Amino acid sequence: MTLTASNLRKTYGQTRAVDGVSVVLRPGIVHAIVGENGAGKSTTLRMLAGAERPDSGEMTLDDARYAPPSVIGAAALGVSLVYQEITINRSLSVAENIFIDRLRQFTGRLGLIDRRRMEGAAQTILERIGAQISVSAETGRLNLGELKCIEIARALSTDPKILLLDESTAYLDHREVQAVLRVISELKGQGMTVAFVSHHLDEVIAVADELTILKDGQFVGTYRTAEIEPHEIHRRMVGRELAKSIYPPRPAKDPGKAARGSVVLEVSDVAVGRELSNVSLDVCGGEILGLAGLKGAGAEALFAAICGDLPMRQGSMTLAGEPYAPSTPTFAWRQGVAHLPGDRNNEGLIAEFSVLDNLVMAHPPHHGPLFDRAAAIAIARDLIAQVGIKTQGVDASCRSLSGGNLQKVVIGKCLAVGPRLLLLNNPTRGVDVGARAEIYRIIRQKAAQGVAVILSSEDMSELIGMSDRLLVLRQGYVTHRIENAADVTEHDIIGHMA
Numbered sequence: 001m002t003l004t005a006s007n008l009r010k011t012y013g014q015t016r017a018v019d020g021v022s023v024v025l026r027p028g029i030v031h032a033i034v035g036e037n038g039a040g041k042s043t044t045l046r047m048l049a050g051a052e053r054p055d056s057g058e059m060t061l062d063d064a065r066y067a068p069p070s071v072i073g074a075a076a077l078g079v080s081l082v083y084q085e086i087t088i089n090r091s092l093s094v095a096e097n098i099f100i101d102r103l104r105q106f107t108g109r110l111g112l113i114d115r116r117r118m119e120g121a122a123q124t125i126l127e128r129i130g131a132q133i134s135v136s137a138e139t140g141r142l143n144l145g146e147l148k149c150i151e152i153a154r155a156l157s158t159d160p161k162i163l164l165l166d167e168s169t170a171y172l173d174h175r176e177v178q179a180v181l182r183v184i185s186e187l188k189g190q191g192m193t194v195a196f197v198s199h200h201l202d203e204v205i206a207v208a209d210e211l212t213i214l215k216d217g218q219f220v221g222t223y224r225t226a227e228i229e230p231h232e233i234h235r236r237m238v239g240r241e242l243a244k245s246i247y248p249p250r251p252a253k254d255p256g257k258a259a260r261g262s263v264v265l266e267v268s269d270v271a272v273g274r275e276l277s278n279v280s281l282d283v284c285g286g287e288i289l290g291l292a293g294l295k296g297a298g299a300e301a302l303f304a305a306i307c308g309d310l311p312m313r314q315g316s317m318t319l320a321g322e323p324y325a326p327s328t329p330t331f332a333w334r335q336g337v338a339h340l341p342g343d344r345n346n347e348g349l350i351a352e353f354s355v356l357d358n359l360v361m362a363h364p365p366h367h368g369p370l371f372d373r374a375a376a377i378a379i380a381r382d383l384i385a386q387v388g389i390k391t392q393g394v395d396a397s398c399r400s401l402s403g404g405n406l407q408k409v410v411i412g413k414c415l416a417v418g419p420r421l422l423l424l425n426n427p428t429r430g431v432d433v434g435a436r437a438e439i440y441r442i443i444r445q446k447a448a449q450g451v452a453v454i455l456s457s458e459d460m461s462e463l464i465g466m467s468d469r470l471l472v473l474r475q476g477y478v479t480h481r482i483e484n485a486a487d488v489t490e491h492d493i494i495g496h497m498a
């Protein structure tokens, strides 16, 4: 099926989210849509999938007028969307979520759902995308990557002719990304029409035949991937040439100084639930310690213990040499331990609140007992400029921000507390390449100012580019320690992860 969109426009209040975008999605062709945060990519996909109505513009599906009234209406015509944000109902099982709109197809004569048949069908789709998830699992216990796999499975379950994926790989670990890219190539081989949004150009180059670049809501152009150089894609997306490496240089070693600063956090023989066992590590001021591992390998449990979200089952910690056993996240924040969680929507911020409220929430400035709004505005403006948040203003609701800009708000919130320890879980998830370089610069700068940083990431090149030392976690244990991350390759790390 061919989906053609011409001159689409969509405005939200003062914001022209999409302004004159045209795109043609053809069978057997994988089409990437790329652009900076807030460029209009999600809005474009949402219009193609019936989740938003364009203010103007035309769409056709195989030459027939196409104006889907809803996502369900679009799915009935063969167009299926995987949203950027997680939409799983956590009170339902994996299989129920996959078939949420079509449970009736598994209902027998007595009105009972044939669970075995439904779970078998769910299992087949999950295996197809390489996801190792039990179909009867409670979704409340699953991690973000697993939830994303369920959403992709749900989109595939309607047997679509056109599949639209909005940053679906952002939540996946290395193994899952490879599996999803394989599925995309496979679907292409079967003649399916696929469009996807990604901030990772290596993924675009690996699977996309064509790409459309958007900038500030406007159409820049459509190109054949084989005929455009990566630096040219960047230049047209960002409007300037990007530096060769987006990672700032590691600080030069001063031979007169000790190899490492003083220890900020020491973790000794710590165990957390079933997810983490006998882990010992330390991180010094000025240092970035990277944590590599597949989903559920233990990094999230370790962060949860350090930020007071989960109790330790065993072991002890010290912070700046003092015994440290945080009982709540608030206690940890007050000790200068800032945590950027993997799930920005449920743990990182309150979407209904303004950008300002979210930025200063962890450490509100006050004047005596009263909230100091003037100081809060000054802090928020400074952070908006520092991290490059695209917003209508400090009082705009976070609901009006694009995904990457929401991520930048959570980063700003961490910086606002003046941390001595920064726990970063996939800090640049959904952030465009230009802004990523800026965030890396800020992280390096904080380290240079003496902050200790622990970076957990599913992006291997980010881990290698940013870390000074690296630990590899597997099934809750540290399986490998790399003293000099500058000397390591992705291949070396992956070998210790699986």
Ligand SMILES: Nc1ncnc2c1ncn2[C@@H]1O[C@H](COP(=O)(O)OP(=O)(O)OP(=O)(O)O)[C@@H](O)[C@H]1O
Pocket: 012, 013, 015, 016, 017, 018, 035, 036, 037, 038, 039, 040, 041, 042, 043, 044, 084, 390, 399, 400, 401, 402, 403, 404, 405, 430, 432
């Ligand atoms: N519901 C909304 N209300 C107000 N503004 C919105 C809404 N949805 C999107 N916008 C604005 O429209 C613009 C485009 O947003 P969109 O989500 O399409 O960008 P994007 O290219 O997908 O960005 P990202 O890479 O960060 O996900 C942004 O400026 C965003 O703030």
